[in-house]
Amino acid sequence: MGIDADLLADVSSHRKLTKTRLLRLLQRAQFTQSIETFEMVQFVVSSYHHSRFNTFFAQMTSMFAKAPAAVDKDALFLVMVAVWHYFPHVSLNGKSPAEIVDAGDPLGRSKTKPVRRSSR
Numbered sequence: 294m295g296i297d298a299d300l301l302a303d304v305s306s307h308r309k310l311t312k313t314r315l316l317r318l319l320q321r322a323q324f325t326q327s328i329e330t331f332e333m334v335q336f337v338v339s340s341y342h343h344s345r346f347n348t349f350f351a352q353m354t355s356m357f358a359k360a361p362a363a364v365d366k367d368a369l370f371l372v373m374v375a376v377w378h379y380f381p382h383v384s385l386n387g388k389s390p391a392e393i394v395d396a397g398d399p400l401g402r403s404k405t406k407p408v409r410r411s412s413r
Contacts, residue, residue, distance in 0.1 A: 300395040304379060307391065311375040318372050322360035338380040346377050 315334065319327040337352065353373050357364050381387045388396075 301392070304389065304391050304395065307375070308379040308389070311372070311379045314372050315376055318364060318368065321362065322357055322364045323362040324360060334376065335380060338376055338382060340383050346374075349373070349377055 312331075316327060316331055319330050324330045334353070337349065341349075350370070350373050354366070354369065357369055378391050379389050381389050385393055
């Protein structure tokens with residue numbers, strides 16, 4: 294199943310906007326090497342094989358907690374959600390979750406375990 298050209302263009306424009314938002318957030322946090330830090334975040338999303346957003350977000354929260362300047366956690370959350378959804382993942386064959394969903398493909402349910410709920 295292929296992706297509609299309009300949806301592909303939408304993902305591309307969201308990815309560009311997300312890159313800009315991430316770079317601004319890194320600048321606000323006063324990381325001295327914003328470009329290198331941006332590339333590191335991109336690498337973590339792409340290559341680290343996270344199975345859950347929570348793991349990724351915990352790492353990013355930890356990284357930004359060590360930044361020279363404080364960043365609003367709500368802004369960090371919004372940018373990292375966009376980064377997670379619009380940046381490519383190696384585990385998704387170089388596609389982003391948004392591209393997978395737009396194509397109508399399953400997101401790899403066989404790769405992730407269901408969350409167990411307590412039975413109270």
